[in-house]
Amino acid sequence: MFLFLCATATAQPDAAQPDIASRVARAGNLLSYVAADYAEAVRDGQVIDDSLYRRQRRNLAEARELLLALPERPGRATLESRLADLQRAMAERRDGELVRRSANAAADRLAALYQLQRSPVEPLPAPEVAQDLYVERCAGCHGTSGEGASGPRLDDYRRMAAFSLYDLYSVLDPEADPTHGRPLAGDFSSRQRWALAVTVAHFAVADKRAPAPELAQSLPGLTRLPGIATTRPLDLPPDAGAALMWWRGNPHRIAIDVHPLERALGRLQVAETAFRGGDAATAYYQAMLALREDYLPLEERLLQRDPALAGQLTDRWQSLRTAILADAPNAETIAAFRDLRTALGRARERMAPVALPGGGYIWLAALAAVAILAGLVLWLRRRR
Numbered sequence: 307m308f309l310f311l312c313a314t315a316t317a318q319p320d321a322a323q324p325d326i327a328s329r330v331a332r333a334g335n336l337l338s339y340v341a342a343d344y345a346e347a348v349r350d351g352q353v354i355d356d357s358l359y360r361r362q363r364r365n366l367a368e369a370r371e372l373l374l375a376l377p378e379r380p381g382r383a384t385l386e387s388r389l390a391d392l393q394r395a396m397a398e399r400r401d402g403e404l405v406r407r408s409a410n411a412a413a414d415r416l417a418a419l420y421q422l423q424r425s426p427v428e429p430l431p432a433p434e435v436a437q438d439l440y441v442e443r444c445a446g447c448h449g450t451s452g453e454g455a456s457g458p459r460l461d462d463y464r465r466m467a468a469f470s471l472y473d474l475y476s477v478l479d480p481e482a483d484p485t486h487g488r489p490l491a492g493d494f495s496s497r498q499r500w501a502l503a504v505t506v507a508h509f510a511v512a513d514k515r516a517p518a519p520e521l522a523q524s525l526p527g528l529t530r531l532p533g534i535a536t537t538r539p540l541d542l543p544p545d546a547g548a549a550l551m552w553w554r555g556n557p558h559r560i561a562i563d564v565h566p567l568e569r570a571l572g573r574l575q576v577a578e579t580a581f582r583g584g585d586a587a588t589a590y591y592q593a594m595l596a597l598r599e600d601y602l603p604l605e606e607r608l609l610q611r612d613p614a615l616a617g618q619l620t621d622r623w624q625s626l627r628t629a630i631l632a633d634a635p636n637a638e639t640i641a642a643f644r645d646l647r648t649a650l651g652r653a654r655e656r657m658a659p660v661a662l663p664g665g666g667y668i669w670l671a672a673l674a675a676v677a678i679l680a681g682l683v684l685w686l687r688r689r690r
Contacts, residue, residue, distance in 0.1 A: 331482035333372040341409035342468040345402025411584035418587035425532030432558035433508035436501035452509030461509040474503040508555035517549035527572035570600035
């Protein structure tokens with residue numbers, strides 16, 4: 307198992323260098339705007355909002371210039387080619403969903419390439435934590451509840467679903483997005499920006515009901531960091547996307563007790579979503595997190611119950627790791643995700659408590675109650 311956990315690099319992350327970090331964040335921010343807004347400018351091959359269309363083309367052009375100014379890295383040429391393809395698709399007024407997915411995939415790949423930190427180091431707060439700060443700095447343009455004023459609405463469910471929580475955080479960073487400028491947002495700490503991002507995310511779900519607890523148990527990778535911060539709801543199936551919208555706007559209300567293998571399955575879903583979006587680094591990180599923190603602590607118990615299945619899982623983890631690191635064809639890597647999840651599902655069933663025959667649990671509970679009662683009687687007698 308040691309080979310699964312070996313670090314692939316020990317160098318200082320590129321994005322830890324301020325100039326590089328700000329350029330990467332700025333380029334990613336521009337691409338997120340392209341992803342969110344292009345579909346509002348082009349429909350059925352026709353430009354319906356010329357001003358917005360031209361702005362998104364400028365955003366992409368600037369993102370390409372920022373990428374060219376970054377240090378050379380393995381994989382940068384591929385990313386440059388993807389941005390060139392995206393530029394042609396926008397010039398040809400291609401489908402909005404294609405542009406959205408391509409722009410988001412490019413933003414994720416850029417962040418992975420230069421190791422940009424996109425998740426907070428502390429737990430996310432309740433939306434009320436930054437409410438006063440929001441009213442003081444943001445409500446004048448966006449309304450007290452995100453209903454919009456001179457600035458855009460922040461309670462638009464569809465548009466907010468196009469952004470990750472990190473995207474909302476990035477908007478409040480003058481280095482990444484000059485829209486707000488230093489006088490308004492330049493003195494925010496990272497903690498305040500994350501708190502404001504949660505406050506803003508809450509507006510779109512303020513009138514929504516909490517998802518069923520079963521969803522939190524089946525999708526734990528979306529209820530915890532980094533998945534809750536980096537995943538865009540619009541990239542997920544409808545029920546999972548709606549749940550993520552609510553969770554990220556109400557992170558303080560997420561309270562679940564999840565079996566480790568359920569958590570592993572959730573993290574693998576986040577990993578596969580990242581991989582499909584072109585972010586192999588995040589996919590690898592999430593998959594190895596599922597291995598190290600969720601599966602390995604239970605491996606010995608599974609070996610005792612089903613040695614053959616434990617051996618199969620060892621092979622499945624290795625196959626997925628190799629596919630991601632070797633840059634295998636997409637179909638091969640996605641098949642490796644599927645095979646691993648299937649084996650983990652079987653392991654989850656094998657790790658379930660073994661039922662005792664003849665209502666054994668009921669009898670055990672009854673015996674326990676009798677023992678407690680007998681102990682209480684003896685204690686009372688001694689007191690006399």
